[in-house]
Amino acid sequence: MEEISASKTIFLSTVDSTNEEAKRRINEIVSPTWIIADKQVEGKGRHGKTWFDGKGNFTGSLVFLTSSVPSKFFLYGFFIGIALYDTIKHMCNEPLDLFLKWPNDIILNNRKLSGILIESQKILNSNKFFLILGIGVNLNSAPQLEEKQSGYDTICLADVLGHQIEEKKFFEFFKIEIAKLERAIEIEGLEKIVDYWLKRTYEIGDRLEIKNYKGERFTGCFTGIDQDGGILISTGNTTKRIYSGDVFFES
Ligand code: BTN
Secondary structure, eight states: OOOOSSOEEEEEEEESOHHHHHHHTGGGOOSOEEEEEEEESSOBOGGGOBOOOOTTOEEEEEEEEEOSOGGGHHHHHHHHHHHHHHHHHHHOSSOOOEEEETTTEEEETTEEEEEEEEEEEEOTTSSOEEEEEEEEEOSSOOOOOOHHHHSSOBOOHHHHHTSOOOHHHHHHHHHHHHHHHHHHHHTTOGGGHHHHHHTTSOOTTOEEEEEETTSOEEEEEEEEEOTTSOEEEEETTEEEEESSEEEEEOO
């Protein structure tokens, strides 16, 4: 895996979206680079949704060149999700009801705290790609969303911890966790990340409701994650693999 912890950082005040800014600057990127904005005015979520940025929240994109094949890009999303999860645990001295929700969300007290948007750009006449990992974390404000539209409710870390979170401090802790995780998988390889991810998600056997990319919903038991990042759900005698969609808890 590329060494992404040794990164440089570009801080900006206001941008449309840090992922879009990363794409505009792609020709300047020579080593892993963070693009972090105080404020995003056109933040993007998965599946064409909008990411609403609240005051004092973290919005940033990590950009780097990779020779991984596109089917492995999800592993980087898991990698970042784990590092974020560990950062949040580390910043709180109290036990938290925190887990990773497939594919890339962090859920605190059953509400969405963070999301990750993975995008890529192929380098012409090469097998390499620029990978853009866009990360939003509700540190100090939870955007009020129409739950019916978004399918989830939001939360911010400050409300749970009872004090404001300094974005820069959060970023420092986050980079430490990225470096730790990088060292941990140095020997075992990036594929090992699925095992780390599974330790921070639902229990095997939990009943989940899934909406696939076509909008079809069904329920089943969580049985794991396959090598391509698909979620495995058993429904009666069959196991479905879903590669694109959203998970809900069965209510
Ligand atoms: C999701 O859960 O739908 C993914 C949300 C990703 C939001 C981040 S904020 C920084 C980066 N820039 C964007 O426009 N989106 C990502």
